[in-house]
Amino acid sequence: MAAESLAPATTNRMERAYKPRSPLRSAFDRLVANRMAIFGGVIVLVFVFMAVFGQWLTPKDPLYQDLMRLNEGPSTEFWFGTDELGRDLFSRILGGARTAMLIATLVTLIAAGLGTVIGLLSAFVGGWVDSALMRLADLLMAFPSFLLAAFLNATMRQPVEHRLKDLSNLTGIEFFTNRQVVDFVVVFGALAVVGWSGYARLIRSQVLSLREREFVEAARSIGASTPTILRRHVLPNSIAPIIVAVSVNFGNAILAESALSYLGVGIQPPTPSWGQMINANLDQWRYYPHLVLVPGGVLALLILGFNFLGDGVADALNPKQGRR
């Protein structure tokens, strides 16, 4: 390890003038060398595969209820058994993978996007806008955001449904009255509303500190415009911490969604969601433990995969911090 990290340092000085070694490239090399991260990455890839192709792989219809065969244990016909309504649990787990992955990617991207816009706004406008936005971020961070998300979900579902219905009448697009769409809008919205504060603080502090650096001053003195400085200097230098924050938050988004669904305010049945499956069968754990353990195990496995991968990404992008 030591020899490896020394070698580029000595050659770098000569090479740098012609072809700089990309920091993202070397971060990627470090990521691949991390066994835990690869383990997490493989888990995540398996779930991505399940989410994308699960629809065509399900042995049964995840919504079909065979009321003669309730709560059966695992068998060759039903790999994970059947649930409280006689549906094939394996097919429902596959459907849940789709929900979980959709949530993980969309919630994280929406929250990160919202946070980036607010952070940039805060840093560039400054003044009372800055302090108002940052006080709001303080409030969100001081309070367990999960409670607020649950509160938003519990209260905002009906109003959102009505608005979407109006929108559907206005545009004539059926899409907006789909129950699943309403669910997703409410859950995504609530999780993004409580999730942006961390990103906003990160971006704001990055911009504020980078703005004072010599290379930005140099760029400004040779007449570069603000958008150019943002694109060429500020963004490339703040990309690593943003990637770290995003990669660590995938697991959190899945956890938050399943927790909301467990409380009964997240994704509504019959759309499959692992958290809601656990909740539906929790009082039966003595008699049908598999109905709780299978969705719980799958959920934990996916979050574990995301966390290992996220930690690996964080270590790869901050080599100094990881190997003190």
Add this chain to the structure above:
Amino acid sequence: MASFVLRRLLAFIPMLLLLALLTFVLSYYGPGDPVRLIMGENWSSEEVYQSLRHQYGLDRPLMVQFADYLRHALQGDFGRSYQQRVDVGELIGRALPVSAQLALASIFLITVIGIGLGVVSALFLHRWPDAAISGAGVFLHSVPSFVLAPIVLVLLVLKLDLISTPTGWHGLFSVQTLVASSIIAASPLLGVIRQTRNSVSDVLSEDFVRTARAKGLNEWHVMATHVMRNALAPVTTSLGLTFGYLLGGSIFVESAFAIPGLGQLFFSAIRTSDYPLLMGATIVSAFWIMLMNLVVDIMYGLFDPRVRSGHGS
């Protein structure tokens, strides 16, 4: 110190006000008509409906209702629960001691186990015990408490047959409380382990530690008086960050184990759209978390005199 505490307490006021306003507005526009809930079976009579609406003051403008709510809340009156027909203050008063004891037990476990494992990690930095502890920490952090609770239940009751009645509240010093608080402690443990590991390993590479060892002090003495004193201050901050987790965890664990605490109230309130209870529980738990964070900051000052003098200016 006193002025620091006072200033922090004053900063609670706008935050709690904003939170109360937010939750009040959300409940106002949320689904479920409280009057219909109160009327129960006789919901068809329009006259009764209107008079009840008037009687509860629900026909007044939003801001007037909010001011009224605040005035009562300041006197400890959070209204009546829609579902349980009892004063919210009374429900919370009964639940709070249970949750506080459960949180105390969890904090104790997090502190002892987290700092212990963190120190072990730092002493074996980059060797297998460090990797094993880190892996186990990530594992425990990844399993949600509402997954861990049924797994532990199945294991302890069905497989090992150790306890027969795992649910309910049996006092602070009982197996049931130990099990429940361990599950709550599982997720926030990782942060404390990592913070301890990093700050202890930082301090271990300081010059004064080398000096202390060179003087021939024994290793225990070096650890206790030179390393831990300096390393623990940042750890208290990471302990403070766990309070939010504790509350979140207690919602799931209390509902899975049928423990009559604040988390249980929150769980049932959210499932039945019981807004007065939901608001009361939210505001009280937010206040509790802020208070605990303040306690942590005060402890931080006690550990590290530099912070104390910094705040005095």
